Amino acid sequence: MEQECINKGWTVRNSISTVGDQVQGEKQIVSKKVDLPYDGMIHTVRDKQNTTGSDLGYFTPEDYVYTKQLMIGDDQKGNDFFVKFDGVFGITTVQINNQVVGHHNYGYGSFLFKITDYVKVGKLNEIKIIVRNRVQPASRWYTGSGVFDNVFLITLKPLDVLPDKLQISTVGVNNDVATLSVKVAIHNHYMERKTLFLQHEIFDEAGHLVTSRKQKLNLKSQSNLSTSTRLYLNHPNLWSADSPYLYHCVTTLLVGNEKITMTQSNFGIRTLSLDPVNGLQVNNKTVKLKGGCIHPDNGLLGAVNIVDDLNRKVQLLKSAGYNALRSAHNSMSPELLEACDRYGLYVIDEFADTWTQSKTYFDYSVFMDNQWADDLQSMVLKDYNHPSVIFYSIGNEIPETGTNESAFWAIKFIDKIRSLDQTRYITNAINPTLSNMDKLPQITESLKTEIPEKNINDIMHDFKKLMPVINTHPITSEAISESADLVDVVGYNYAAARYELDHKDYPNRVFIGTETNPRDLDNNWKQVVDTPYVLGDFSWTAWDYLGEVGLGRMVPDTGHEQFLASYPWLISCSGDFDITGYRKPVSYWRETIWDKENHKPYIAVRNPKNFGEKMFISNWSWTDSKHSWTWPGSENQATSVEVYSNADEVELFLNNHSLGRNSMSATRRNYFVWNPNYVPGVLKAISYCDGRAVGSSVLSTVRGQYDLVTETHSYGSLRYVDIYAEDSNGTLDMNAIDELTVTGDERVTILAFGTGNPKPLEKMSDLTHPLFDGHALIIVKMEDGHSDAQISVKSNAFKTKVVSFKNH
Secondary structure: OEEEEOOOOEEEEOOOOHHHHHHHOOOOOOEEEEOOOOOOHHHOOOOOOOOOHHHHOOOOOOOEEEEEEEEEOHHHOOOEEEEEEOOEEOEEEEEEOOEEEEEEOOOOOOEEEEOOOOOOOOEEEEEEEEEEOOOOOOOOOOOOOEEOOOEEEEEEOOEEEOOOOOEEEEEEEEOOEEEEEEEEEEEEOOOOOEEEEEEEEEEOOOOOEEEEEEEEEEEOOOEEEEEEEEEEEEOOOOOOOOOOOOEEEEEEEEEOOEEEEEEEEEEOOOOEEEEOOOEEEEOOEEOOEEEEEEOOOOHHHOOOOOHHHHHHHHHHHHHOOOOEEEEOOOOOOHHHHHHHHHHOOEEEEEOOOOOOOOOOOOOHHHOHHHHHHHHHHHHHHHHOOOOOEEEEEEEEOOHHHHOOOOOHHHHHHHHHHHHHOOOOEEEEEEOHHHHOHHHHHHHHHHHOOOOOHHHHHHHHOOHHHHHHHHHOOHHHHHHHHHHHHHOOEEEEEOOOOHHHHHHHHOOOOOEEEEEEOHHHHHHHHHHHHHOOOEEEEEEOOOEOOEOOOOOOOEEEOOOOOOOOOOOOOOEOOOOOEOOOOOEOHHHHHHHHHHOOOOOOOEEEEOOHHHOOOOEEEOOOOOOOOEOOOOOOOOOOOEOOEEEEOOOOEEEEEEOOEEEEEEEOOOOOOOEEEEOOEOOOOEEEEEEEEOOEEEEEEEEEOOOOOOEEEEEEEEEOOEEEEEEEEEOOOOOEOOOOOOEEEEEEOOOEEEEEEEOOOOOOOOOOOOOEEEOEOOEEEEEEEEOOOOOEEEEEEEOOOOOOEEEEEEOO
């Protein structure tokens, strides 16, 4: 099997019918040359009238047509051809030479079409991808539009290995010997039986052959065959998040001594076990999942998946203490899975956000009942060789999980998954409240004998108070019991109060907090650590995302704030990292909960202008704190200084004057607070355990005029240029809002430039943006064939900065 990436040399236009649009004058049609992946939506204008609305960030919804000329040589006669897509968002039609070869409607997951009957061997062929995405909203978050992942041309010889059919699994590890199963599917399109050999070879990370096996097969004419064999590997290096060791399997198909074809895959050797006494064990060691949820977009890049970008994301998340991710709420991209394998993060890979009941106007529920089997199979085949994937989730906050009539869908999904993969566990992210909204009248009636009517009315109008009541109500417990008993692990969203309750009645259940509020981690993590049947906690979210705008905002309460924010809000404001990868204060607090050994305090300061004001605070908010002691215009105004530490006590100093040694907050662990007036100078925090100083940190006011400072970090072919407004001591001025313009020479492509501003007015793809919180990020791709390149950063207030870098 030959798989060729065909990402280069495409043309894209934002219209399906050029003539129709021109005649009707509906829109301006733009056609341009691009390389894939290419997210059309991120380049559009945002407007409050757009039907994408607050769910998708107010972008303009459009349809797109991608075309490419593809040469298939005369030497390819007799072969079969397929085109494979790793991700296209929108209602997709694929044509070869103006003939339709297939349709696909699910925006996430790989799919392929056989195109043998439509190509002309020895000639140029036109491949056309038509993507319809004008009808909105089609999701509850930013999806992008068009081809956001890789496209491949697959060539199969008459005798060959089938695509995505090499599967390696760990049968067991005993007495320092790993037993591996290698399964492969092959086809024979010849009109005669073929005798062949499969040569399986396993290589370690250094490229050394560590075990192999040769397998003889007779394959009938015009037939397919799936076969498996066992290999044994002495002294294996086991894969885990702490030690992510990868092996490489190469399977070669031979006839006699002639090599006909080959296929290959990375994999890891690891074992999983699960029970309420030991919890989740990886390689016979109990693991607690320090998890975060992530949406599929990649910030400034939009929906585009680039493996080097995802390597960066995973490394930053690991550095912040995470050891697990949950894909929300769709199948994870191959590139992100590769990064999780390589750097060590456990994965919950999730199927879908909807089953039969819709959550937005044109979401997956429109298509689910007709194509769920194909989409689930695509997810499982993609995941099979990735050791990072330890759970499949069959859904997120599905209303059907609380019904007797529609819970059967879970049985269908589980049976399908287990027919394809029995090596992993299955969960379902159940939100008990959303599973039982139709039972609110019954629950309200039952509460009248326990709670005064006035208090009931207050609860019914306050979702924060409502959820705990519904989550733990007996009616809820009965309604979700079937859905909970079907899965290996019960996933609960915002329902940690159910863990102990369920365990009493159902001692064989084990649980994961599949989605939780960020500020609840201290209480949630105590349950995770203290109870073996609670496997971990996944915060919403690990990384901020486009769409679902303002979900986690904390702003002055005008009395008109809604669940989501109005235009020009763009991002959710609920991640540990903003969309540029800048780490926010909540992440440092989270790390103090997870890491008991590091006692160094972290200082964050709330905005003095909001002190004492009534604030709109969502369930997904932290505080409005920043890592800054520079608040011009707020001198002598009261503010709150937060210090995060897992020490017993913390003493805070302002300009060498002690503000007192405090114990942690009674309402939040590892959280200390003082309310001084803002006076420029130096804050210093010292943490104490058993009366002994064990850590300290300092936060200073910016002194004098700041300058623009750049830092460049390399991730494969990408360069990330961080721009900071810093004084001569390296202190960041988070008040700097200078407008910057970025240009590059012909040796680079500027993929993105922007900031973490939650409500920018500029177009996302513009190359002029003001700093936000004193920071901006440029993402640059080195062009092939060039050893060095440079970009320029221009500002009216500063001398042009030239950033040079080399292609390694």
